[in-house]
Amino acid sequence: MSHTIIGKRKLLTRVRKIKGQTIALENSLEGEPDCMKVLQQIAAIKGGVNGLMKEVLEGHLREHLGAEDMTQLQRTEEVEQVILILKSYLK
Known part of the structure; x- marks a missing residue:
């Protein structure tokens, strides 16, 4: 059985958190958001995506x-x- x-x-929990973060960002940008927020x-979304990539990549490698x-x-x-996936991801 596959690791995924x-x-x-x-x-799926990780993906849903990322989805929630992107929706929150979109909603924020529709208003008059503070740049720092x-x-x-954006940093939180990137961290979430990086964590997801790490989890799937580690499982794949193992x-x-x-x-x-x-x-x-x-x-x-x-x-x-x-290697092709990593090159694409790290662009």
């Missing part, structure tokens, strides 16, 4: 790259896929 299925509840909300039944070719392909 096993940890589904925890991941906007910056703080479950998929740590699998003992993978061939070297499969492992190399998997590493390349993770």
Whole structure:
């Protein structure tokens, strides 16, 4: 069973918190928000997304790259896929 299925509840909780933060930011921007509050909300959203990425990435690395039944070719392909995702994420 995939790590995203096993940890589904925890991941969905994180996503819902991020969703709540983005809605709060949107609502704030529709008014006359204080710049510091906007910056703080953006930082909180980024932190939430980073935490979600860390959680899913760690599970992926442990479950998929740590699998003992993978061939070297499969492992190399998997590493390349993770590198592409990280490059996109870190832009």
